[in-house]
Amino acid sequence: MNTTQTLQDIIAAALSIPAAQVTDDLSYQSIPEWDSVSHIYLITELEAAFNITIDTDEVLEMSSVEKVRETLRKHNVNI
Amino acid sequence: MSLYGLIARNQHLRYVDAITGKHYTLADLQATVEAPDEQALAFLYLDNSIASVKMLLNCLNSRLTLALLSPKLHIEYKQRLEEVYAPYYIYDTTRDEIPDFDIEESGLYRSHRGVRNVIHPDIKLMLSTSGTTGSPKFVKLSENNLVQNALSILNYLPVNSSDVTPLNLPVFYSYGLSVFTTNSIAGGQVVCGNRDVVQKEFWEDMERYGYTSVAGVPYVYEVLHRIGFNRKEYPSLRYMTQAGGKLSASLVKSFGEYLSERDKHFFVMYGQTEATARMAYMPPHNLLRKIGAIGIPIKGGQFTLAPETNELLYSGPNVFGGYAVSAADLGTFEQPPVLHTGDVAKVDADGYYYITGRLKRFVKLFGTRVNLDEVEMILNQEIQGETFACIGMEDKQLLVFHRHGIQDDASIRSLLAKKLGLHPTAFKVQQIDDFPLTPNGKLDYTALQQGALPQVQA
Numbered sequence: 001m002n003t004t005q006t007l008q009d010i011i012a013a014a015l016s017i018p019a020a021q022v023t024d025d026l027s028y029q030s031i032p033e034w035d036s037v038s039h040i041y042l043i044t045e046l047e048a049a050f051n052i053t054i055d056t057d058e059v060l061e062m063s064s065v066e067k068v069r070e071t072l073r074k075h076n077v078n079i
Numbered sequence: 080m081s082l083y084g085l086i087a088r089n090q091h092l093r094y095v096d097a098i099t100g101k102h103y104t105l106a107d108l109q110a111t112v113e114a115p116d117e118q119a120l121a122f123l124y125l126d127n128s129i130a131s132v133k134m135l136l137n138c139l140n141s142r143l144t145l146a147l148l149s150p151k152l153h154i155e156y157k158q159r160l161e162e163v164y165a166p167y168y169i170y171d172t173t174r175d176e177i178p179d180f181d182i183e184e185s186g187l188y189r190s191h192r193g194v195r196n197v198i199h200p201d202i203k204l205m206l207s208t209s210g211t212t213g214s215p216k217f218v219k220l221s222e223n224n225l226v227q228n229a230l231s232i233l234n235y236l237p238v239n240s241s242d243v244t245p246l247n248l249p250v251f252y253s254y255g256l257s258v259f260t261t262n263s264i265a266g267g268q269v270v271c272g273n274r275d276v277v278q279k280e281f282w283e284d285m286e287r288y289g290y291t292s293v294a295g296v297p298y299v300y301e302v303l304h305r306i307g308f309n310r311k312e313y314p315s316l317r318y319m320t321q322a323g324g325k326l327s328a329s330l331v332k333s334f335g336e337y338l339s340e341r342d343k344h345f346f347v348m349y350g351q352t353e354a355t356a357r358m359a360y361m362p363p364h365n366l367l368r369k370i371g372a373i374g375i376p377i378k379g380g381q382f383t384l385a386p387e388t389n390e391l392l393y394s395g396p397n398v399f400g401g402y403a404v405s406a407a408d409l410g411t412f413e414q415p416p417v418l419h420t421g422d423v424a425k426v427d428a429d430g431y432y433y434i435t436g437r438l439k440r441f442v443k444l445f446g447t448r449v450n451l452d453e454v455e456m457i458l459n460q461e462i463q464g465e466t467f468a469c470i471g472m473e474d475k476q477l478l479v480f481h482r483h484g485i486q487d488d489a490s491i492r493s494l495l496a497k498k499l500g501l502h503p504t505a506f507k508v509q510q511i512d513d514f515p516l517t518p519n520g521k522l523d524y525t526a527l528q529q530g531a532l533p534q535v536q537a
Contacts, residue, residue: 016496016503028278032151036277037445037502040302056307060279 004079007072010049011065014042027064042068050077082203082225083140086263091240096129097272097284108133112185114142118198120409121168121187122161124150127246129271132259134170134186135250143168144198144409146205146217147251151500156213163215164406165195201412205403206253206352212453212499218253218352219400219412228355228397229260231377235360236346237318242266242291245284247275247299254322257356258294276302289315296323296446297474300330309337318344322357324443324474325434328370335366349373349434352448353418355397358382359432372431373424382432383417384424390438391424392417440524442471444505449477457498462486468514470528476507480527483510 011026012019015033028034043054043062052075054062062068072079086092086105093102110133121143125131138145146166148157150173161169169177169188180188204225205217238244244262246269248255262269270288274281276299284290293316295303300321303309319338331347338345345366350357359382361374376382380395400412421439426432440451451469454477458467468480479491488508496503515526 016493032500035502036275036302037298037505039277040305041502041504043305056310059306060277060282063279 006049007069007079010045011042011068014038014045022065024066024069025064046072050075052077080226081139081222082229082260082264083136085226085229086136086139086260089240089264089266091267092263093268094129094132095243095268095270095288097245097270097274097288098129100287102268103129103133105136108136109140110137110185112137112141112143112187115167115194117194118142118144118200118202119167119194120144120146120164120196120198121170122146122148122164122166123251124148124152124157124169124171124173125249125251126150126172127250127255127271127273130172130186131170131250132246132269132271135259137185138170139203144202144205146207147256148207149249149251153213153498153500159213160215164403164409165192166190167194196406196409198409199400199412201400202409206251206256208352208402208448208450212450212457214450214453215404216450217403219403219408220355221400221412224355224397224399225260227379227395228257228357228377229264231379231395231397232257232261232357233265234378235362236261236320237344238262238265240265240267242317243268243270243288243315244292245270245281245288245290246272247281248294248296252323253350253352253356254294254296258320277306285313285315291315291317292319294320294322297321297326297330297443298445300326300334304330304333309333312341316343318346318363320346320348322348322350323446325371331370332367335363335370339363339367347374349432351418351420353399353420354380354393354395355399357397358393358395358418358420361431365429365431369427369429369431372427372433374432375430376432382424382426384426385419388438389423389425389435391420391422391432391434393420394418442477443474444477444501447501449499449501451477454479454495454499458491458495461494461498462491466514468522468524468527470524472507476505478507478509480509480511480514482514483512 008019008022011022015038017033058071062071095102167190177188179191182188201221202219203222204220208216244266250256250259335345344363347361349359357377359374359376383392394417398414398418400414422434423436424432424434441448454469455467465485470478472478491508492503492506495506515523517523
């Protein structure tokens with residue numbers, strides 16, 4: 001499994017939506033499933049999966065799939 | 080005086096649209112809502128936008144009885160509730176049309192069938208006891224309940240006319256509504272919008288508008304902690320409030336210390352929808368000395384402990400007028416002499432109360448009260464031929480028991496997540512061979528609770 005696939009699966013699992021629904025422009029609060037609860041859960045899952053620590057500003061920054069990807073790149077996650 | 084009358088007296092009050100930054104006086108938002116001669120019911124599915132706040136204010140200024148509900152409620156649940164209570168008006172911007180209703184200029188949908196209930200004139204407001212299960216159980220509140228509770232809260236909260244208060248909790252929820260009523264009566268700017276603390280925009284708004292207070296249920300404080308709230312400075316902030324369940328001792332300490340070191344106040348509070356919202360609060364100067372306490376009763380309120388059970392009993396002018404579970408219950412408004420909170424408590428030598436347990440069958444998930452019996456009913460309806468038992472796990476999770484090998488655990492979790500609109504991590508499913516029974520043949524929840532703890536943690 002490649003990292004992009006993994007990221008898609010992590011997001012899908014954290015938001016409890018089908019992986020096919022995880023597109024780059026999917027954003028926070030654009031669907032009922034992406035609320036504050038699932039957002040914090042997503043952050044925790046990303047930290048565990050890529051062994052990184054996501055800081056405060058980044059938690060708020062990661063408001064879309066695209067931005068999640070950007071933040072992960074900053075942490076040298078190869079996606 | 081009526082709640083609206085008190086709000087109208089507040090010359091400093093401005094409602095601010097968080098999106099546009101535009102300010103509105105109460106008069107700017109005023110519009111007539113026509114009420115029929117008979118007492119009539121309006122279902123208001125409200126978010127925290129300026130449009131919703133306007134609707135709420137104008138309905139409060141009418142003779143209507145209002146039921147406040149979440150616009151995010153599952154559509155099936157909305158329809159079921161509307162069947163049970165036959166409202167005269169509905170406000171719901173999430174629907175383009177409602178069968179047998181016509182939309183009016185005010186934005187309200189009006190029923191073709193007119194008023195179909197007899198409603199006691201003292202019922203001003205109805206709040207759901209559970210945000211998500213779609214249960215038809217409402218708490219009936221009077222105008223006097225709302226006014227008295229708001230005034231008691233204003234007796235201890237330092238609300239003043241230079242305040243800028245965000246509505247960051249839903250107004251259909253008793254705590255969020257109390258933030259709205261108290262700040263409308265005595266505050267300055269009330270900022271209306273749907274942004275929450277996980278959004279960058281909320282924090283930009285905090286700087287832009289200069290929020291002076293933030294309210295949160297325990298889950299909000301967990302999030303604030305996670306995003307490093309205490310590592311930053313908020314010059315405009317004067318105080319924070321917490322209610323809606325027990326905040327962990329470590330977070331009470333962390334936020335209590337952070338705020339007191341900066342001469343800001345942290346109000347840890349206790350209440351229930353059945354008491355309109357508030358019953359007790361912790362005076363901030365004693366917060367760190369009495370971590371874990373719910374505090375002392377609000378002005379006008381009194382606590383006693385029931386003999387034998389030690390159940391916490393409350394009396395005061397904010398005690399509700401009974402539940403409604405069907406349209407027939409709208410005909411009465413009877414305040415019980417004492418409110419049975421369902422919580423077991425103790426009191427210390429200084430008169431501070433502590434909750435030590437719970438008699439009622441519910442769990443708080445992310446600040447929302449979820450009735451365990453109602454969840455069992457939902458499961459029994461959706462998955463027929465199986466038996467389910469639900470218990471709460473320290474207000475963190477809801478644990479579902481079912482028999483081995485009939486249904487898979489994942490599908491039960493996702494079903495509940497979907498039906499209740501809560502994240503699947505809130506649910507834990509466990510299979511057992513047989514349900515423990517009490518001597519008289521009922522499900523033995525105490526045994527389930529005791530048996531569950533070690534296995535779940537493993």
